[in-house]
Amino acid sequence: DIQITQSPSSLSASVGDRVTITCRASQGISSYLNWYQQKPGKAPKLLIYAASSLQSGVPSRFSGSGYGTDFTLTISSLQPEDFGTYYCQQSYSIRTFGQGTKVEIK
Amino acid sequence: QVTLRESGPALVKPTQTLTLACTFSGFSLTTTGMCVSWIRQPPGKALEWLALIDWDDDKYYSTSLKTRLTISKDTSKNQVVLTMTNMDPVDTATYYCARTPAVGGNNWFDPWGQGILVTVSS
Numbered sequence: 001d002i003q004i005t006q007s008p009s010s011l012s013a014s015v016g017d018r019v020t021i022t023c024r025a026s027q028g029i030s031s032y033l034n035w036y037q038q039k040p041g042k043a044p045k046l047l048i049y050a051a052s053s054l055q056s057g058v059p060s061r062f063s064g065s066g067y068g069t070d071f072t073l074t075i076s077s078l079q080p081e082d083f084g085t086y087y088c089q090q091s092y093s094i095r096t097f098g099q100g101t102k103v104e105i106k
Numbered sequence: 107q108v109t110l111r112e113s114g115p116a117l118v119k120p121t122q123t124l125t126l127a128c129t130f131s132g133f134s135l136t137t138t139g140m141c142v143s144w145i146r147q148p149p150g151k152a153l154e155w156l157a158l159i160d161w162d163d164d165k166y167y168s169t170s171l172k173t174r175l176t177i178s179k180d181t182s183k184n185q186v187v188l189t190m191t192n193m194d195p196v197d198t199a200t201y202y203c204a205r206t207p208a209v210g211g212n213n214w215f216d217p218w219g220q221g222i223l224v225t226v227s228s
Binding site for chain 2: 001030031032034036038043044045046049050055087089091092094095096097098099100
């Protein structure tokens with residue numbers, strides 16, 4: 001199976017900061033990489049699909065980039081409501097998720 | 107509006123078989139490119155994809171769990187069912203179903219059901 005390594009596992013940042021989360025796949029996965037946000041006690045929510053396409057209704061401060069093995073989720077200006085855990089997920093082969101990045105607001 | 111809702115037992119005993127149903131509305135599993143997946147999340151841990159069924163009744167399973175899983179669909183009821191055999195306390199988790207559109211080889215999970223917490227304990 002394709003392994004996904006997500007980093008960092010957690011981060012703390014201030015409102016207005018630029019935040020970057022990365023995922024690295026163990027082999028090339030083209031652009032078959034998606035990003036989700038999960039808040040405590042809630043189901044995950046799709047943010048970005050196909051590496052860089054913004055899901056409808058998601059604020060434009062979220063963006064995704066990457067191709068092949070290295071991918072990035074960027075929050076351009078962190079807002080108080082952006083706390084939660086973020087997961088990447090590949091669909092190139094048997095679907096797998098990254099281990100998650102917990103984002104806390106300072 | 108697309109909605110999905112998981113149903114099933116909240117508590118199962120070790121060695122028992124778990125059967126979960128996902129009842130959905132707002133889309134059809136007969137539409138080309140449409141799929142439904144099951145994903146689980148143990149308390150405090152990461153998400154784990156379990157299984158997917160597509161519009162053509164093709165089925166895909168997690169490599170590590172495929173001997174224990176069966177996914178099926180009833181299009182007349184707009185329902186997808188997951189069974190997992192030989193349940194163990196480590197299978198305690200919130201189980202989610204999600205609509206999974208397949209576009210150009212990629213697919214993603216959107217939206218998700220609210221999830222159902224299943225505890226495995228004697």
